[in-house]
Amino acid sequence: MTSLAAPVAPLLLTPATMIGELVAARPALARLFEKLDIDYCCGGKQTLAVACSRRGLELTTTLAFLESAGALLLAGPTEVDAAAMGLAELADHIESTHHAYLKSELPRLSEMAQRVATKHGWRDARLTEVAAAVHALTEEMISHMEKEEKILFPLVRHIEKSRQPTDALAGPIRQMEAEHQSAGQLTAQLRELTDNFLPNAEACNTHRALLAGLAEFETDLHRHVHKENNVLFPRALALAAA
Ligand SMILES: [Fe+2]
Numbered sequence: 308m309t310s311l312a313a314p315v316a317p318l319l320l321t322p323a324t325m326i327g328e329l330v331a332a333r334p335a336l337a338r339l340f341e342k343l344d345i346d347y348c349c350g351g352k353q354t355l356a357v358a359c360s361r362r363g364l365e366l367t368t369t370l371a372f373l374e375s376a377g378a379l380l381l382a383g384p385t386e387v388d389a390a391a392m393g394l395a396e397l398a399d400h401i402e403s404t405h406h407a408y409l410k411s412e413l414p415r416l417s418e419m420a421q422r423v424a425t426k427h428g429w430r431d432a433r434l435t436e437v438a439a440a441v442h443a444l445t446e447e448m449i450s451h452m453e454k455e456e457k458i459l460f461p462l463v464r465h466i467e468k469s470r471q472p473t474d475a476l477a478g479p480i481r482q483m484e485a486e487h488q489s490a491g492q493l494t495a496q497l498r499e500l501t502d503n504f505l506p507n508a509e510a511c512n513t514h515r516a517l518l519a520g521l522a523e524f525e526t527d528l529h530r531h532v533h534k535e536n537n538v539l540f541p542r543a544l545a546l547a548a549a
Pocket residue numbers: 401405406452455531535
């Protein structure tokens with residue numbers, strides 16, 4: 308008997324394709340946008356044409372790259388398909404993966420950044436700014452996740468279960484999106500302060516581990532915020548309005 312691989316629908320992209328919607332439908336494509344340094348989470352509400360022009364990328368070449376690299380990625384193992392999950396299931400997934408990761412990783416990064424600033428801040432003042440930004444990010448994200456876990460996610464689970472329209476979601480979601488924006492800005496500031504998370508020749512091992520940890524943090528934050536901004540929140544709002 309011949310076994311056939313599951314067919315993958317061809318990737319048809321146009322200049323008007325919305326990036327956030329595309330990654331919501333095909334989460335595996337997230338890493339391509341990371342490679343191109345195109346924001347697909349907080350900045351997901353933009354078309355491919357707009358994103359390319361903002362990044363100075365040639366549109367036709369970029370579409371061709373996304374279609375061919377995307378087809379390869381989609382044929383392989385993928386990131387979880389958030390769009391196919393129930394809302395409670397997605398909230399559980401976000402808590403057990405992204406939130407759990409941040410709760411253990413942020414204090415570690417914060418401690419390392421402080422150590423690097425104390426030891427080497429005298430020769431590079433930016434290291435002190437890095438430590439301050441990581442500290443601020445840690446405080447913000449810990450409080451942000453607490454609000455999602457104690458207020459917003461329980462409300463989303465309740466709405467999915469009860470199917471009763473409510474306008475109680477809009478305010479908390481707006482607040483969470485504003486906080487995502489702020490975390491995104493602090494992360495972009497960290498990328499700039501660290502020359503794209505790349506160590507220089509004198510960087511000690513802690514400094515190198517810090518930069519690798521920050522780069523990983525940025526990737527995880529993009530995926531995390533994408534699942535909330537582009538999948539969980541709009542679907543919960545649609546359900547609450549029904
Ligand atoms: Fe979250």
